[in-house]
Amino acid sequence: MSTLESAQLRLESSPTSPAADVLRPASPRHSLLVRISHWVTTVCFFALLVTGAEIIASHPRFYWGETGNVLTEPLFKIPIPSSRNLVPTGYGYVLPDQNGWSRALHFQAAWVLVLTGLLYVFSGIIGGHFGTDLLPKKADLSWRGFAGVIAHHLRFQKSDEEDAWSYNVLQRLTYLFVIFVLFPLVIWTGLAMSPSFDSAVPATVNLLGGRQSARTLHFFVSIALVLFLLVHVVMVWRGGFKSRMRAMITGNAPAGKESK
Numbered sequence: 495m496s497t498l499e500s501a502q503l504r505l506e507s508s509p510t511s512p513a514a515d516v517l518r519p520a521s522p523r524h525s526l527l528v529r530i531s532h533w534v535t536t537v538c539f540f541a542l543l544v545t546g547a548e549i550i551a552s553h554p555r556f557y558w559g560e561t562g563n564v565l566t567e568p569l570f571k572i573p574i575p576s577s578r579n580l581v582p583t584g585y586g587y588v589l590p591d592q593n594g595w596s597r598a599l600h601f602q603a604a605w606v607l608v609l610t611g612l613l614y615v616f617s618g619i620i621g622g623h624f625g626t627d628l629l630p631k632k633a634d635l636s637w638r639g640f641a642g643v644i645a646h647h648l649r650f651q652k653s654d655e656e657d658a659w660s661y662n663v664l665q666r667l668t669y670l671f672v673i674f675v676l677f678p679l680v681i682w683t684g685l686a687m688s689p690s691f692d693s694a695v696p697a698t699v700n701l702l703g704g705r706q707s708a709r710t711l712h713f714f715v716s717i718a719l720v721l722f723l724l725v726h727v728v729m730v731w732r733g734g735f736k737s738r739m740r741a742m743i744t745g746n747a748p749a750g751k752e753s754k
């Protein structure tokens with residue numbers, strides 16, 4: 495049963511007022527756990543982006559394999575000046591310590607995101623949120639279903655009221671891809687850069703091609719997540735920014751007309 499159907503089943507009506515004005519769903523559009531985990535993830539993601547950018551700026555070169563440093567040929571480099579350069583000393587050139595604040599905050603935000611994500615995923619599986627709200631319905635998994643949703647977006651059509659209570663097939667597949675493919679990948683490639691993780695489970699690092707390959711893959715998966723975020727925010731805006739944000743913050747979706 496979809497969120498829309500389950501919400502409709504729980505509608506309460508009053509005999510004294512017009513039905514449209516008093517019909518109110520008994521359950522929120524998004525559960526408290528989904529809302530809290532969504533915003534904690536968003537804050538952590540922004541912290542990871544800022545600190546990640548700072549870490550890259552200190553060494554904007556990417557390699558493939560196990561090792562890579564200023565003396566080896568990179569796979570590619572980002573054309574920005576490195577914020578961390580070789581410093582001459584009495585006994586040769588050394589690299590100064592990597593900026594501590596960005597690495598520390600990057601790890602802290604990553605662990606908060608991982609724990610929040612685990613809570614969201616386990617509760618979503620046990621509570622049936624994924625099965626009900628995110629797994630596409632069989633009937634929608636057809637070229638006609640996809641074409642319909644894409645044509646709707648290409649024609650810049652307004653979302654109907656039903657959309658405020660459910661996700662369309664593209665949204666469902668995208669969210670599932672982000673939750674079960676991109677996030678696990680970004681965590682795996684992130685952990686694979688840690689020397690202790692490498693020595694504890696080297697097979698998982700070798701599978702990626704080595705620690706430097708893990709770093710390069712981590713960078714590309716992060717870019718994919720940023721692209722998702724940009725499209726996600728545009729789609730929220732297109733769907734009705736005020737009402738969708740209200741639903742994701744308070745849990746209340748509009749009972750009447752979609753308010754932009």
Ligand code: HEM
Binds near residue numbers: 528
């Ligand atoms: C990295 C950051 C973000 C990720 C990974 C993310 C991911 C998601 C996911 C997976 C859902 C579906 C949640 C569920 O029902 O279980 C969702 C919904 C939603 N997100 Fe985000 N989100 C992010 C950032 C944002 C931002 C910055 C905004 C607002 C500007 C936003 C606004 C919303 C809204 C309004 C919904 C409900 C969509 C609807 O009802 O159509 N999200 N997000």
